[in-house]
Amino acid sequence: MGFRRTTRVVVTGATVAAVVTMAAVAQAAPGDPGQPRYEAGPEGVGDPYFPLAGNGGIDVLHYALDLDYLPPDPDPAPLEGTLAGVATIELRATADLDQFNLDLRGLDVESVVVDGKAMAHSQTDNELIITPRPKLKAGHDATVVIAYGGTTIRPEDIEGALYGWVTTRDGAMVVSEPDGSATWFPVNDHPTDKSSYEFAITVPEGLVAVANGNLVGSSTDAGSTTWHWDAPDPMAAYLATATVGDFVLDSYVAENGTPIIDAVDPALPASRSANLAKTGAMLTFFEELYGPYPFVSYGAIVDDDSVGYALETQTRSFFSRNASEGTVAHELAHQWMGNHVSPAQWSDIWLNEGWATYSSWMWSENVGGPTAQQSFDATMARDASSSYWAIIVADPGPYGLFSGPVYTRGAATLHALRGEIGDDAFFDLAKQWVIEYGGGTASTDDFQALAESVSGQDLDAFFTIWVRTGSKPTSW
Ligand SMILES: [Zn+2]
Secondary structure (H helix, E strand, O other), X not given: XXXXXXOOXXXXXXXXXXXXXXXXXXXXXXXXXXXXOOEEOOOOOOOOOOOOOOOOOEEEEEEEEEEEEEOOOOOOOXXXXXXXXXXXXXXEEOOOEEEEEEEOOOOEEEEEXXXXXXXXXXXXXXXXXXXXXXXXXXXXXXXXXXXXXXXXXXXXXXXXXXXXXXXXXXXEEEEOOOOOHHXXXXXXXXXXXXXXXXXXXXXXXXXXXXXXXXXXXXXXXXXXXXXEEEEEEEEOHHHOOEEXXXXXXXXXXXXXXXXXXXXXXXOOOHHHXXXXXXXXXXXXXXXXXXXXXXXXXXOEEEEOOOOOOOEOOOXXXXXXXXXXXXXXXXXXXXXXXXXXXXXXXXXXXXXXXXXXXXXXXXXXXXXXXXXHHHHHHHHHOOOOOOHHHHOOOOOOOOOOOOOHHHHHHHHHHHHHHXXXXXXXXHHHHHHHHHHHHOOEEEOHHHHHHXXXXXXXXXXXXXXXXXXXXXXXXXXX
């Protein structure tokens, strides 16, 4: 969320003396009623799956990322690039802080400046620890400028999948779910802190840097091109991208009015990106189901290297080597379901993947392919003894985030819910979900409560059977 209810302290010339006095009193008698109790912001936001993800005590409002990137020398390998960044972060203290953290992994910080003054800082494996002086009172808006950099590699998540700033032969694939943004910028790396972003990405002339939102422009000087992107919509950090490579940009306006920018690697056969032409029709289809497209723009990146999956990077979905029709639909539907409404904790991931998978089932039915009912039947045809049913969809564990049941049992749950409450209530629920929680985050409990409110039914038994139990539902 961009804003929380905190008291803002406005320091003007006339009040400086009073503020100085208050600070002196606070340090002389910490803990007196009405005086700040300065503390260190926690090193995580409290997500049990990823204890170090995000940071307590701060709310980032805006990131301006100025990145200078040199891809590897193509021959000989190793696939290692060089990244130098300056992150200008506007943040609000949500507690009285004498120390706070940002997440950063594998890159070295040169300097930290808070409100114009150089600050002490230190680093551990995942944390950049900043000690602001003067200390930050709750409600204070600070500008934090961090110069950092280092060698980029091909990082892996806890399951061994490539993620984060993944160095490629001609650039980098940047896809960071769930906690990989810390491999490329200092960040409050949890969906509960959404922010606006802007990017200035400088790469060797001839390469293209593709980020979220709108392309503001590019300029070339002395063999380098700087690409400027503006992403004003609130965005969870894992959905930010700054993908670099050989790309051809294709801009057009979809039937619903959404500006589209696709970036396709020309090394790929045209057939690998042909399904992107269906984006306009899909936008119209999903707007009917979920309401207006929530962001300033859309588009795709199709790279000739692979992380082994596609990701719904906000406003610009990423595809590894191929954009199949079902995956194009899946990643587009995520813009409403996952990106605009994001998981409150990572255990709520089925609300992303179940909705996106169910969306591709409905798209298939819409274009004369297998119906949603047929996809549901295929899922439910698995034998009750299969280990498939053992995963608890609403609590799959950090190693089960992207397991099959989170996607297909999640989608089957939505289809069963549609049967339980009827089409009118189900699609009303979908729209209300986006209206109620768009721009923020929501949990499985929130979803159940809204489903009960919209349908007027007690759905506790339903949700227990479908998403909170590690066995096959026996009836539907
Ligand atoms: Zn997905």
